Amino acid sequence: MQYQAVEMSVFEAILARRSVRCYTSQAVDNATVRLLLEAAVHAPTAFHDEAWAFAVIQDKSELRLLSDRAKPLFINELRRSGRSRSEHALEAFSDPAQNIFYDAGTLIVICADSMSPFAAADCWLAAENLMLAACAMGLGTCVIGSALPALNVATIKAGFGIPEKFSAIAPIVVGYPVEETKPTPRRQPYILNRIPVEQQ
Ligand SMILES: Cc1cc2nc3c(=O)[nH]c(=O)nc-3n(C[C@H](O)[C@H](O)[C@H](O)COP(=O)(O)O)c2cc1C
Numbered sequence: 001m002q003y004q005a006v007e008m009s010v011f012e013a014i015l016a017r018r019s020v021r022c023y024t025s026q027a028v029d030n031a032t033v034r035l036l037l038e039a040a041v042h043a044p045t046a047f048h049d050e051a052w053a054f055a056v057i058q059d060k061s062e063l064r065l066l067s068d069r070a071k072p073l074f075i076n077e078l079r080r081s082g083r084s085r086s087e088h089a090l091e092a093f094s095d096p097a098q099n100i101f102y103d104a105g106t107l108i109v110i111c112a113d114s115m116s117p118f119a120a121a122d123c124w125l126a127a128e129n130l131m132l133a134a135c136a137m138g139l140g141t142c143v144i145g146s147a148l149p150a151l152n153v154a155t156i157k158a159g160f161g162i163p164e165k166f167s168a169i170a171p172i173v174v175g176y177p178v179e180e181t182k183p184t185p186r187r188q189p190y191i192l193n194r195i196p197v198e199q200q
Contacts, residue, residue, distance in 0.1 A: 006138050013136045018183060020140025021102045023175030027058070028106045028139065036174065039133030040110065043125035046118030052126050055109040055160045055168075063107055067100045070150035074100075077149050093146065100146050104173035107144070109151060111166040123169040130172060140177035147171040 008016060037054055045051065057063060071093045078086040078093070092098055101107055110127050112119035131141040150156055151168035162168065 013132045017135040018181035019142040020177045022178040023104045026176045036130045040126040040130040043129045045122045049116040051113040051116035051119035051122045053111045057107040063101045070147045073149035074146040104175040106174040110170040112169045127170040144171045
């Protein structure tokens with residue numbers, strides 16, 4: 001196992017996690033992937049359904065091909081949604097050189113069993129567990145939502161061994177970061193009611 005454990009509390013890991021978009025060529029080994037999946041399956045799960053399943057793709061050329069298939073489908077999605085902020089994204093996704101997986105060597109696709117009513121919630125909770133564990137192990141991650149339209153095409157799903165009854169929910173690239181990633185700013189929590197001032 002090659003992971004470099006970083007001493008941090010859960011809260012420190014929450015603050016340290018970033019979406020990493022630049023990876024070294026170092027591969028993430030299978031033992032490390034299994035540890036990440038172990039963290040994922042300890043997430044809360046509605047009705048104890050554990051409605052998640054995982055497809056692990058560790059072939060850069062397959063990911064490159066998937067990226068090329070995903071870009072036009074995602075462009076269609078952006079056009080359909082008519083999002084005002086999508087002009088810049090449309091340009092980026094039209095660039096033939098753009099790899100939506102940032103040349104990472106590992107993609108973990110968290111898939112939901114569509115029979116379970118809260119399956120998507122289960123998967124996203126598993127996703128955050130996985131990303132925080134990765135961060136504490138010195139790994140970088142990034143959710144690649146732009147891969148979803150492609151990953152839910154029946155033939156593409158089948159090609160990655162994802163059975164028909166599962167939907168791809170959370171595709172996450174994993175790898176070793178080239179450099180530190182700056183934090184993206186967050187607004188202060190928008191609290192809708194009054195929180196009483198604590199007595200000292
Ligand atoms: C549902 C979802 C989809 C996302 N899809 C993408 C994506 O396709 N490509 C990408 O580079 N980042 C993607 N991201 C990462 C966000 O851009 C990122 O989380 C956000 O800018 C905040 O930055 P941070 O994660 O470093 O705090 C996605 C995040 C989420 C939650």
